[in-house]
Amino acid sequence: MKLVRLLGAVACLILFQASAMAQEVSLRLVSAFPENSFYVSHLLKWVKSVNERGKGVLQINFIGGPRAIPTFEVGNAVKTGVVDIAMSTGAFYTNVMPESDMLKLAERSVAEQRKNGAFDYINKVWNEKANMQYLARMVESQPFHLYLNKKIDKPDLTGLKIRITPVYREFFQALNANVVTTAPGEVYTALERGVVDGYGWPIGGLFDLNWQQHTKFRVDPGFYDAEVSIIVNLDKWKSLTEKQRELLNSMALELEAGNGFWKQYAVDEEKRQADAGIQTIKLDGDKAKVFVDTAYSVAWAAASKASPVHAEKLKALLGNR
Ligand code: 173
Numbered sequence: 001m002k003l004v005r006l007l008g009a010v011a012c013l014i015l016f017q018a019s020a021m022a023q024e025v026s027l028r029l030v031s032a033f034p035e036n037s038f039y040v041s042h043l044l045k046w047v048k049s050v051n052e053r054g055k056g057v058l059q060i061n062f063i064g065g066p067r068a069i070p071t072f073e074v075g076n077a078v079k080t081g082v083v084d085i086a087m088s089t090g091a092f093y094t095n096v097m098p099e100s101d102m103l104k105l106a107e108r109s110v111a112e113q114r115k116n117g118a119f120d121y122i123n124k125v126w127n128e129k130a131n132m133q134y135l136a137r138m139v140e141s142q143p144f145h146l147y148l149n150k151k152i153d154k155p156d157l158t159g160l161k162i163r164i165t166p167v168y169r170e171f172f173q174a175l176n177a178n179v180v181t182t183a184p185g186e187v188y189t190a191l192e193r194g195v196v197d198g199y200g201w202p203i204g205g206l207f208d209l210n211w212q213q214h215t216k217f218r219v220d221p222g223f224y225d226a227e228v229s230i231i232v233n234l235d236k237w238k239s240l241t242e243k244q245r246e247l248l249n250s251m252a253l254e255l256e257a258g259n260g261f262w263k264q265y266a267v268d269e270e271k272r273q274a275d276a277g278i279q280t281i282k283l284d285g286d287k288a289k290v291f292v293d294t295a296y297s298v299a300w301a302a303a304s305k306a307s308p309v310h311a312e313k314l315k316a317l318l319g320n321r
Contacts, residue, residue, distance in 0.1 A: 025244055026059045027236065032074040032088035034185050035065035037208045039139065039228055043087050046138070050251050058244045060085065071183035075100065075231075079131045084236045087138070089228050091165040092183075097129040098306035099314070101166045103137070103227040104144070105299055107320035110137040110256050118317035125310055126231070133237040135230040136252035139202075141262040143222025144168065147206075147215050148198035148281070149191070155219075155283060155291050163190055163199035167224065170298040172200065187211060202226035204262075204269035212276040220282045223295035230255075296321060 029047065033039045047060045054060075063069075069077045069086075075093020077083045090100030103122070106113065113119045119134075126134040144167060150160060157177035164172055164179045172179055182190060190196045191214035199211075203222060206212050230252065237245065274280075283291050300319075303311035 023241070024054075024056050024059060025240060026061050027084040027232075029060050029062050029085045029087070030069045030074060030077065030083045031062075031065045032069075032071045032086060032092045033065065033228070034209065035067070037065075037184070038205055039087065040065065042138065043230075046251065046255050049254075050247070053251065054244075054247050058240070058247050066183060066185050071185065075130065078231050078233050081233045081235055083233070085135075085230065085232045087228060087230055089167075089226070091167040093130070094166045097125075098303070099125050099129065099310050102303050102311065102314050102318070103229070104167055104224040105296065105303070105315070106225055106227065106318040108318060109140060110259065113137075113318065116317060118314070121313060121317055127234055130231075131234045133232040133234050135232050135248060136255050137227060137229045138255050138259070139226055139228035139262060140259045142202040142204055142226035142266060144200055144202050144224050144226060145222045146172070146198060146200055146219040147211075147278075148217040148219060149215065150197050151217060152219070152281060155287065155294075157198075160197040161195070163187055163196045165200070168200035170302045171223070171295045174294055174298045184209065188214070191215070203266045206269070206278075207272060207276075212273065212278060215273075215278050217279050217281050218273060220280050221288050221292055223292050224299070293321075 031037075031040050031043060044062060047062055051059050063083065069083065071092050072095065074083075074086050074088045075096040078086045078088075078093075079096050090103045093100045106118075108116070108118065110119070113122070122134050126132045146162070146168075148160070152160075155175055157172060157175040160177055162168075162172050162177040162179050163182050165181060165183075169179060169181075180190075180196060187199055187201075188209050188211060191199070191211060201211070206215065232248070240248070282288075300311065300315055303314070
């Protein structure tokens with residue numbers, strides 16, 4: 001009799017475990033940024049807490065960086081469900097929709113975007129055009145800069161070849177640059193071989209891939225705001241239970257609540273660049289204003305041309321000029 005009871009208990013336990021496991025979903029995550037970038041370490045800290053909090057509910061399984069899915073293919077991989085979830089920036093998936101690159105133009109924090117309807121509007125567009133749920137913006141307060149190996153004394157890049165992504169295209173072309181698009185993973189070699197005279201990148205992260213070894217100047221001021229976000233395949237998102245979606249949403253808010261971190265990171269990285277011997281080319285006063293105004297005006301003009309209705313709406317919701 002005792003044995004029967006024991007067997008019964010064991011059977012119950014197995015059934016209970018099996019049903020708990022059946023409810024736990026595992027999401028496949030990739031990063032469009034290289035695995036050794038700081039963004040990925042930041043992401044993996046978050047994944048760790050999701051997995052701790054999500055025991056029996058939801059787990060995230062990090063597959064890898066661009067070696068798993070090349071940088072500019074990550075957007076399509078999320079759209080089609082080849083992967084469930086990704087960390088990327090809009091500039092890497094303009095091949096999915098042109099609107100993706102507009103988030104760099106945000107002059108309001110993601111906390112404000114959640115309050116004023118921008119976040120919902122982004123999700124409407126991302127749902128409809130990219131089959132994606134826009135889960136969280138995990139990088140803010142990281143202006144982009146132009147980095148150079150040749151000295152300039154005015155904002156004119158005539159005769160210079162500059163590495164870009166869609167982030168910088170219109171702006172650097174407006175400054176007369178010749179441009180070449182590459183993923184972050186190819187910048188080091190392009191610099192080392194002298195294929196490019198400079199590149200666009202945010203204030204932070206140069207050291208992750210050793211670009212400081214081949215960087216002489218940073219042009220100030222910076223412009224726009226680097227956007228790095230977490231996107232989820234919409235079919236996968238819809239297939240989740242209420243509890244699983246709630247977990248991801250609350251973890252997204254927790255991640256964004258830590259975004260103040262990036263302000264100090266910007267200060268630290270600026271100092272680190274100076275310590276590494278990177279000199280600043282500082283455009284002052286009017287020149288600085290024209291530089292930044294041009295950056296925004298050419299980018300919004302390109303956005304309006306590519307997607308007039310969404311650009312106008314996003315400009316009203318994200319912009320501040
Ligand atoms: O320069 C880039 O590769 C780029 O577009 C980007 C966007 C956001 C953060 C870092 C880089």
